[in-house]
Amino acid sequence: MRLIDGKAHAARLGEQVTARAAELRSQGVDPTLAVVVPTDDEATAWYVRSIARTAEKVGVTCRIVTLDRPTGYDVAGALAELGADPGVHGLICQTPLPGGVTLDQVGEHIPVAKDVDGANPASLGRLAAGLPAYAPATARAVLELLLAENVPLEGVAATVVGRSTVVGKPAALLLLAQNATVTVAHSRTRDLAAVCRQADVLVAAVGRAHLIGADHIKPGAVVIDVGTNPTPDGGLTGDVDPAVTTAGALTPVPGGVGPVTTMLLLAQTLDAAT
Amino acid sequence: MRLIDGKAHAARLGEQVTARAAELRSQGVDPTLAVVVPTDDEATAWYVRSIARTAEKVGVTCRIVTLDRPTGYDVAGALAELGADPGVHGLICQTPLPGGVTLDQVGEHIPVAKDVDGANPASLGRLAAGLPAYAPATARAVLELLLAENVPLEGVAATVVGRSTVVGKPAALLLLAQNATVTVAHSRTRDLAAVCRQADVLVAAVGRAHLIGADHIKPGAVVIDVGTNPTPDGGLTGDVDPAVTTAGALTPVPGGVGPVTTMLLLAQTLDAAT
Known part of the structure; x- marks a missing residue:
């Protein structure tokens, strides 16, 4: 049985991402991923640090927006604000979310064009319909x-x-x-x-x-x-x-x-x- | 082998629909389905007449909007206009559409809350995510x-x-x-x-x-x-x-x-x- 080497595939993709990020920078674009963190959960913090480290390595700016004990409305508001920010190209929201709120619900506040982790149900629908959209x-x-x-x-x-x-x-x-x-x-x-x-x-x-x-x-x-x-x-x-x-x-x-x-x-x- | 009697099931549902439509009318609401017809296709015309007949029988107003050789933009515009009309509760678009245009594309112009035939990919995504939405x-x-x-x-x-x-x-x-x-x-x-x-x-x-x-x-x-x-x-x-x-x-x-x-x-x- 063969083990598939995910790290090797990630390294190969990383070379392409690095080259593309450099190309964008040479055109004056600062490719930016905004990460909304609505929790102080330790596993989430670990994962966000890992995204930030990889982003730095390949030349993507990672903007981490930590919310202190937010309500669902606070999370939606932060996503809407970052969604409207022309300096933000990709926008994701970490879980867990405040009590009772689901990722689908706050995901609706991420514009489809910036929804690089496919959290907006509209992205999923577009994917199902064969229209351009980001998958999770x-x-x-x-x-x-x-x-x-x-x-x-x-x-x-x-x-x-x-x-x-x-x-x-x-x-x-x-x-x-x-x-x-x-x-x-x-x-x-x-x-x-x-x-x-x-x-x-x-x-x-x-x-x-x-x-x-x-x-x-x-x-x-x-x-x-x-x-x-x-x-x-x-x-x-x-x-x-x-x-x-x-x-x-x-x-x-x-x-x-x-x-x-x-x-x-x-x-x-x-x-x-x- | 048993044949499932779709007409009998439709009749049973029709009684419920008739009662609910009458109830809405007694509250001053004129429940209205708008049907955009962007084609003079005969099979489509037949189907639209069949919807209109059934709608009349159960007490739902059916507003048929026929477009004469429209472009995709015309169809999208008609849907957006009817979508914004507070007198329209349900909104559907017939096919075939003008050359190259897909139902998914024009469907995006039907507000999810009026998308009673689930033509907007956002409705499909909401359905997939378990959020309230109309299925086709x-x-x-x-x-x-x-x-x-x-x-x-x-x-x-x-x-x-x-x-x-x-x-x-x-x-x-x-x-x-x-x-x-x-x-x-x-x-x-x-x-x-x-x-x-x-x-x-x-x-x-x-x-x-x-x-x-x-x-x-x-x-x-x-x-x-x-x-x-x-x-x-x-x-x-x-x-x-x-x-x-x-x-x-x-x-x-x-x-x-x-x-x-x-x-x-x-x-x-x-x-x-x-």
């Missing part, structure tokens, strides 16, 4: 890895486990646009293992550590693990059991989808700045 | 028939053949929201018959007469036929071969999804007027 970077990373690894998608059975707005559904739409026959499975699916075992391409985006085992995987299938489940020792582990050896190829966690996601977020910021 | 009436009719016939959907395998923005994709999203395990198949699907044969619920929305035969249907499956393919004698026929007898239940064409669709369009107009 994680979903885009799933497709990027499959395409970069030359995995055939046309006509094949692709199953996405998980139906979230940020990963499962957009990943399914992107696979459908590649002419895969797409199945969306989830917690209510009967005999999940049997459903998954039919897939040539399996995307695990369910958020439960090691839910997907050998009995879920058709021998030789390509498996993309989107899970980022915290481990007791402060690390991350995937939705796929690391003991799996029968897949044709598998993305590790960490070092698979994650680094590609961050780089695509920056690549989409450049698209928005161009 | 045809997709909604698929779900209505399944629910009214008490077809179990939770955890079952539901396959939609066809991935259009107006039927296939929204029907898949509605089935997913009912906790079905949803597969979207299409023209590029390998071994379509085998994929379809796994479905407990099969939705045919592909627009090819009689493409779905007995070898596509699991014995006992519930089959919803969304096809409306013209016949040489001026009638309509479905995507499912009428010779099929092995389904548990099947919607006929005509007399299945069609009448329910029209009634749900009017029901959604009342929702928008309420």
